[in-house]
Amino acid sequence: MTYPTLNERLKGSAGYQLWESTLAEQCGAFHPEPPLNEGIESFEGTIMPAQMTIPGYAGAKIGTNCPHIHRDIKDIKRDGHDFFYLVHQVAGNSTMVHCENQSTLNPGDLVLLDSSRPSDFYFSGMSEQISLVIPRHRIEVKGKGQKLKLNNKINATSRTGVVAGLITHQFFERSDEDKELEALMDALISLIRPSVASSENAPLSYSAKVQQTYFEKALHYIDARLANFELNPDMIAGELGTSKRTLQRIFAQQGLSIGRYILDRRLDRCASEFESETDIQKISAVAFAWGFNDVSHFSRAFKTRFGVSPRCFRSKGNPHGEH
Structure with missing residues (x-):
């Protein structure tokens, strides 16, 4: 054009x-x-x-x-x-x-x-x-x-x-x-x-402190299990001893959705691996390693978040491209 x-x-x-x-x-x-x-x-x-x-x-x-x-x-x-x-x-x-x-x-x-x-x-x-x-x-x-x-x-x-x-x-x-x-x-x-x-430095109420504790525990649990493609809100809520609805409300108060947070964290981990890896792996292998079980879905989500395909993102630091 x-x-x-x-x-x-x-x-x-x-x-x-x-x-x-x-x-x-x-x-x-x-x-x-x-x-x-x-x-x-x-x-x-x-x-x-x-x-x-x-x-x-x-x-x-x-x-x-x-x-x-x-x-x-x-x-x-x-x-x-x-x-x-x-x-x-x-x-x-x-x-x-x-x-x-x-x-x-x-x-x-x-x-x-x-x-x-x-x-x-x-x-x-x-x-x-x-x-x-x-x-x-x-x-x-x-x-x-x-x-x-x-x-x-x-x-x-x-x-x-x-x-x-x-x-x-x-x-x-x-x-x-x-x-x-x-x-x-x-x-x-x-x-x-x-x-x-x-x-936001205002003092938290007791209820807000409890919700903040649940939120931080949920983040820790998610990060520790990103590689598990079965990770979902029900699993997280069960581990924390609360309901799925309560967990969704806690995330919503932070301006987040649970599903979107998990997706973004997985994509960030993949991007970090593309930037720092020394032994070049196939893009699909990196995706599977971080909980994706559909390479097409991964590629679309990656491009939406980072503006370029996984191949282009990685080739920026790897002139030899895909192997």
Whole structure:
């Protein structure tokens, strides 16, 4: 596909179709609504894909006069993407409605959004944004008592906002140095993480302490038995001496589902093994070793979580590929 450049202003229905398809390819499925006054023929927009060669990452610099762009449950299910968007407002203003929060972005502001949750973008006149796609595992907060603050504005005038904004523009400059781009992305993620992670330090009630104890025991039990493909919520609840419903409620209070947590932990272990292994094993052998009994399901789940296939992920550190 031949992509437009940022200087190429796309107009009318033909321009809208190219703009929308490029947006979908780079950032996932969205529903842009053309200006209401003259419909699709009054559309104007610009879009330029990021110069990303890092597996799992993507993005675009997007300009549009569309007043409303949204992503709903059907879009999420259709494209199957599971990552975070880091949105940097470059010009104009926008209002984000996401995760029951609303934020208004002025030029230079940034915000983190979750692709697996619905989003509504509202614009007034022409607006330009940078949207970077970042694999979920790079952003997720692992610390105890911490949760992500989604749709929480990083102000343009803050030190983090100033530096993060400068870095986002670097992904649209041509570079043949993969290591340089990867270092920039590592720096950007490290920079924004304190701004998107919240610590919950309020004293816990007795009931909350009991639930936290159950939760930590469940995590320990799961990690110790990831290789067992029969591991399931009933087994975990039985070991902890509680009901499956209670266990599901405890995980839900942490913003997790048991099945999803087990899947993600298995995928993380496989990815870690692909990165550190010295004796190259078949991808199927690694999958089976960590509790998967269906290689096709494993491959689809791995690509959803990390943005690339297991083969591509591993070949990054193994130039000889599959054996």
